Amino acid sequence: MSTGEYDVFISHANEDKDAVVDALAQQLEALGVDVWYDDDQIQIGDSLMDSLDEGLSGSQYGVIVLSENFIDKNWPESELKALMQRFQQDDVGIMPLRYEIPHQAIVDSYPLLSDLVSRPIAPDMIQDRVQEIYNVVKQEPEQLSGDWAGGANSEEDSRTEFESITVTIQDRPQIDIGNKFTVKKWKTSDRPPISNISATELYDPERDLTYSTGSAVTTMKEMKDYPLTGMVSEIDELGSSKAVFEMQVSKSQLDTLPDDRDDYTSGLVR
Incomplete structure (x- = not known):
């Protein structure tokens, strides 16, 4: 080629x-x-x-x-x-x-x-x-x-399939369509298939920047061991203290998420 x-x-x-x-x-x-x-x-x-x-x-x-x-x-x-x-x-x-x-x-x-x-x-x-x-x-x-x-x-197995998830973060990241992000820590009330998540730590590899939510959510259960990496496909909201956007994530990442309901329920860390 x-x-x-x-x-x-x-x-x-x-x-x-x-x-x-x-x-x-x-x-x-x-x-x-x-x-x-x-x-x-x-x-x-x-x-x-x-x-x-x-x-x-x-x-x-x-x-x-x-x-x-x-x-x-x-x-x-x-x-x-x-x-x-x-x-x-x-x-x-x-x-x-x-x-x-x-x-x-x-x-x-x-x-x-x-x-x-x-x-x-x-x-x-x-x-x-x-x-x-x-x-x-x-x-x-x-x-x-x-x-x-x-x-x-x-x-x-060599094909890459994508699914769209809605990401919300209580911060204002530098974001544009096509940006690549890794959601290192997140929580959701959904079980697979995941459609909405709340990011508590968002990493921008191109600019080497990390965005984190404030202390108000640090007591919430977080998915720390299942980072999600994808591309921004649509921006729904970008305010002074909150961002909501659609991210295209490979289906293979989502397939590795656990099925235990407790892992997908927000609540106080025991």
């Missing part, structure tokens, strides 16, 4: 941004995937052609969101042709996604893509597609033919 500045170039029609493309790009970035996406990379005064050329030439994979809007426009098709040229010459991986069209429409409109498996995308499928693209980009199966979303030649 060729190397580049970006992991993924997303080719799409502008009309599909609000429905699926914006969320797709944002969630990929939240998991640490470097995405070339025109909303992020093209600034006022930039040459559109030069900017797209940079994205196409500097990306290892092309994700193509194909739809009726895409098929009806000439500009996305020029991106597709450039991606296909790189696919043939530079071994760049292409992952077609179809939005509200059948696979046959892709075959009819773009015969060059007929040998590639396409995957459906819709607002309620975005997290599944994000996880699949993450596995291709970060774990690099041998080929993208067949089921590119993990690959028929990939071991099932």
Whole structure:
């Protein structure tokens, strides 16, 4: 696989941004995937052609969101042709996604893509597609033919699956979407599957910063031996003394949590 500045170039029609493309790009970035996406990379005064050329030439994979809007426009098709040229010459991986069209429409409109498996995308499928693209980009199966979303030649155990949990901390961390955090100590009233936790110690490895709650919660039972590491995917609240955010955590971490109800009940330490 060729190397580049970006992991993924997303080719799409502008009309599909609000429905699926914006969320797709944002969630990929939240998991640490470097995405070339025109909303992020093209600034006022930039040459559109030069900017797209940079994205196409500097990306290892092309994700193509194909739809009726895409098929009806000439500009996305020029991106597709450039991606296909790189696919043939530079071994760049292409992952077609179809939005509200059948696979046959892709075959009819773009015969060059007929040998590639396409995957459906819709607002309620975005997290599944994000996880699949993450596995291709970060774990690099041998080929993208067949089921590119993990690959028929990939071991099932090698795939990384993510789940979203809501994290609350009585502190104000420096936080943005895509930041990586380790919740070293936490408590929750839930049992597996965990969906909400209250962090009492939050570590930022990139800045080597630790955030801790005040003494008012130190008497509460904490999960000290089960740290959770993940990426911020959404910020729900960021006040002067409280932060609430969504964090994508690998399912393998959650699978190691104990099932004992007492371990998931907040209360005074005995």
